[in-house]
Amino acid sequence: MILPNQVSADKVEKNGWDVLVAGAGPAGSAASICLARLGYRVLMLDEASFPREKVCGDGFLSDAQRSLKRLGAYEAVESEGRVSPRLSMISPSGHKTHLNGAFLTCKRVTADAILAARAVEEGAVFARGRVESLEAGADGVEFVLSNGSGPVRGRVGMIATGARLSLLNGRGIANARRRCDAVGIRCYVQSDHDLDELLVCEDQSVMPGYGWIFPMANGEFNMGVGLFNAKRNGDSNLNRMFDRFITQYEPARLIMEKSRGRTPCRAAMLRCGLSGAEPVAGENLLVLGEALGATYPYTGEGIGTALESGELAARAVHEAFCGKGRQGLALYPRLVRQILVPRHRGWCLCQKYLSSPRMNDLFIRLAKPGSFAQSALEHVCNHSMNPAELLSPLALARAWVRWKKGK
Numbered sequence: 049m050i051l052p053n054q055v056s057a058d059k060v061e062k063n064g065w066d067v068l069v070a071g072a073g074p075a076g077s078a079a080s081i082c083l084a085r086l087g088y089r090v091l092m093l094d095e096a097s098f099p100r101e102k103v104c105g106d107g108f109l110s111d112a113q114r115s116l117k118r119l120g121a122y123e124a125v126e127s128e129g130r131v132s133p134r135l136s137m138i139s140p141s142g143h144k145t146h147l148n149g150a151f152l153t154c155k156r157v158t159a160d161a162i163l164a165a166r167a168v169e170e171g172a173v174f175a176r177g178r179v180e181s182l183e184a185g186a187d188g189v190e191f192v193l194s195n196g197s198g199p200v201r202g203r204v205g206m207i208a209t210g211a212r213l214s215l216l217n218g219r220g221i222a223n224a225r226r227r228c229d230a231v232g233i234r235c236y237v238q239s240d241h242d243l244d245e246l247l248v249c250e251d252q253s254v255m256p257g258y259g260w261i262f263p264m265a266n267g268e269f270n271m272g273v274g275l276f277n278a279k280r281n282g283d284s285n286l287n288r289m290f291d292r293f294i295t296q297y298e299p300a301r302l303i304m305e306k307s308r309g310r311t312p313c314r315a316a317m318l319r320c321g322l323s324g325a326e327p328v329a330g331e332n333l334l335v336l337g338e339a340l341g342a343t344y345p346y347t348g349e350g351i352g353t354a355l356e357s358g359e360l361a362a363r364a365v366h367e368a369f370c371g372k373g374r375q376g377l378a379l380y381p382r383l384v385r386q387i388l389v390p391r392h393r394g395w396c397l398c399q400k401y402l403s404s405p406r407m408n409d410l411f412i413r414l415a416k417p418g419s420f421a422q423s424a425l426e427h428v429c430n431h432s433m434n435p436a437e438l439l440s441p442l443a444l445a446r447a448w449v450r451w452k453k454g455k
């Protein structure tokens with residue numbers, strides 16, 4: 049496994065940093081890679097010692113893959129992971145549709161270490177340390193670390209701490225105290241069962257939540273269940289839901305029957321629909337990834353948008369350092385509005401309509417192999433079509449004409 053060189057936070061210089069980044073998940077690492085590449089002095093801090101586990105489905109869909117390529121990390125992640133040719137969606141009444149593509153899975157413990165190592169390769173300094181509090185003003189930012197070694201100072205700060213927003217509490221940011229939108233649990237199962245497709249299901253056994261089975265490298269499966277707050281009704285205990293999933297849902301049962309062992313289930317929160325903190329949380333302070341709420345509603349997919357938000361934030365910081373100052377940083381919320389907001393609106397609509405079991409059944413039934421609906425779903429899944437278009441008659445008509453011509 050590629051390991052990043054992570055030094056202790058009390059060994060790093062206290063002053064003279066261009067950018068301080070709190071959190072070395074996909075968002076923090078992506079921003080650090082881009083800025084270190086441009087020659088800026090970047091200090092990336094994470095409270096965890098890498099490699100560290102992250103509870104996730106470990107699915108790197110097409111937007112994440114595109115970002116990994118731009119960041120120079122795709123090949124390393126792919127060589128540690130597995131690419132399956134299909135993703136299938138299963139509706140509450142058991143209807144199933146297949147989407148073709150290249151669906152990469154890689155354990156986050158490995159992929160995040162690769163990304164952090166890329167940042168170090170590009171010249172960032174990676175330190176282990178918990179950011180306890182911060183100050184941000186016109187002269188720059190100051191991160192106070194929990195090791196008591198005195199604050200570190202930089203020109204711009206980035207908050208990429210995932211679903212946890214405690215660093216922003218008390219800073220007058222309305223959304224920072226908002227509770228998370230969803231919660232999920234997952235475990236790894238070693239099994240001799242053969243399955244070469246990712247399964248995402250809203251089967252009866254996991255109602256009112258959803259379940260997934262993602263094949264990983266080396267005969268392992270990432271299996272989990274999740275639940276959006278908006279759908280909390282009936283029995284919403286995730287451990288019981290998971291037990292029902294692995295005993296009642298046929299493909300999960302088959303995997304468990306041939307299991308050679310499994311890890312305990314672990315849980316984590318999701319912050320979706322851009323419901324986190326504002327992109328600019330104070331002077332010289334940007335918020336990225338799940339802290340921004342960049343994870344998509346309905347799918348819970350957030351690695352791609354976390355990476356992309358890091359890239360966008362880096363672009364704005366570069367503009368600011370190239371002489372545009374505050375105006376440069378103001379590019380970041382503009383990019384978030386132009387690029388991320390429309391996609392999130394699309395996924396919010398999907399959540400609204402497709403989380404109704406009847407609508408979901410109808411939609412999956414329509415998406416038969418070779419059908420227009422299946423092709424449209426493939427485009428949505430590949431992020432080449434905004435999901436909102438599935439619900440717009442005009443956009444659907446245009447897509448239908450394109451599909452007809454392509455046949």
Ligand SMILES: Cc1cc2nc3c(=O)[nH]c(=O)nc-3n(C[C@H](O)[C@H](O)[C@H](O)COP(=O)(O)OP(=O)(O)OC[C@H]3O[C@@H](n4cnc5c(N)ncnc54)[C@H](O)[C@@H]3O)c2cc1C
Nearest residue numbers: 071073074075095104105106107179210232337338350351
């Ligand atoms: C159950 C589950 C399944 C999921 N499945 C998928 C999936 O299959 N595909 C997908 O695309 N997305 C998935 N997601 C969403 C995805 O995991 C997140 O969107 C993604 O991890 C967000 O990246 P991030 O960099 O913003 O935050 P994170 O990956 O959470 O990284 C934040 C980092 O900040 C560090 N940190 C936190 N506080 C501090 C502090 N005060 N000081 C220093 N460091 C700190 C943490 O240690 C951590 O390393 C899933 C999420 C869950 C919960």
